[in-house]
Amino acid sequence: MSDQEVIDLARREGRVLLTFDKDFGELAFRSGLPEECGIVLIRLREPYPTRMQERVASALMARGDWKGHFSVIEPDRIRMRPIL
Numbered sequence: 001m002s003d004q005e006v007i008d009l010a011r012r013e014g015r016v017l018l019t020f021d022k023d024f025g026e027l028a029f030r031s032g033l034p035e036e037c038g039i040v041l042i043r044l045r046e047p048y049p050t051r052m053q054e055r056v057a058s059a060l061m062a063r064g065d066w067k068g069h070f071s072v073i074e075p076d077r078i079r080m081r082p083i084l
Contacts, residue, residue, distance in 0.1 A: 016066045035068035
């Protein structure tokens with residue numbers, strides 16, 4: 001699937017998309033995702049997949065306002081910007 005097809009699917013299904021791909025940030029704003037959708041960019045470096053899963057799961061469970069935002073999970077913080 002192309003990136004645009006993934007964005008379109010998220011829009012149709014009202015999903016929050018988790019990604020390691022920085023290109024989705026620009027697509028999210030350019031395509032005007034509705035507020036029931038969101039993008040979470042994961043910017044973590046972990047040598048072990050299990051540790052990465054734990055860190056991402058912990059960050060996702062720490063908040064409930066992912067929809068309507070472009071968010072970036074970084075090692076020491078979570079940045080969120082509304083998609084308007």
